[in-house]
Amino acid sequence: MDIRTEKPEDLEAVRNLNIVAFGRENEANLVDRLRGSGSTFSFVAVQSDRIVGHLFFSLVTVEGKCSKNLSILGLAPVAVLPNYQRQAIGTRMIRQGLKECGRAGVQAVVVLGHPDFYSRFGFIPASRKSLGCEYDVPDEAFMVLELESGALQDCSGTVKYRSEFSLCE
């Protein structure tokens, strides 16, 4: 299986994958809206010439006390085709995606999801780094990973996803 950056010719397959994996169009529409909004990363997992997984990152900001130059991305959405789930494709995509983000100079990544799944990548509750979520979610579900050690040391506040997310639900 190959994990690589999305190409323009992948867009239709990625859209269909998100619709199938989530059973609705919301996430596919979100990805389409976010593309080109600046500082996004989009990765695909390819097996036998078929796109079986997709992983997306977009810029978030911190409303509070934080250096303006801090580069933080939000991981969302991540999806694997139903027949390919539970084969570690999601795990491998996320590991590689985080590595590429680090290489690109991203200092931290936030995610809203299941702690059991995301803790394996080193994500911890964002509250432990004095960061909160703009959405009303359980504390342990909103997590952060520092890609650059100490990057969040002088940072606190509420993490804001791009406005496109408010149209997602």
Ligand SMILES: CC(C)(COP(=O)(O)OP(=O)(O)OC[C@H]1O[C@@H](n2cnc3c(N)ncnc32)[C@H](O)[C@@H]1OP(=O)(O)O)[C@@H](O)C(=O)NCCC(=O)NCCS
């Ligand atoms: C979540 C998802 C991307 C995981 O991909 P995957 O390739 O199946 O994941 P892996 O095989 O690497 O890891 C499987 C692990 O994910 C966990 N998992 C799978 N789906 C999960 C979910 N919806 N919530 C929480 N954990 C989940 C399983 O418990 C499993 O843990 P284990 O390794 O301890 O058994 C995939 O199940 C999916 O596309 N789900 C539908 C879309 C979705 O809900 N995306 C996440 C929200 S953005």
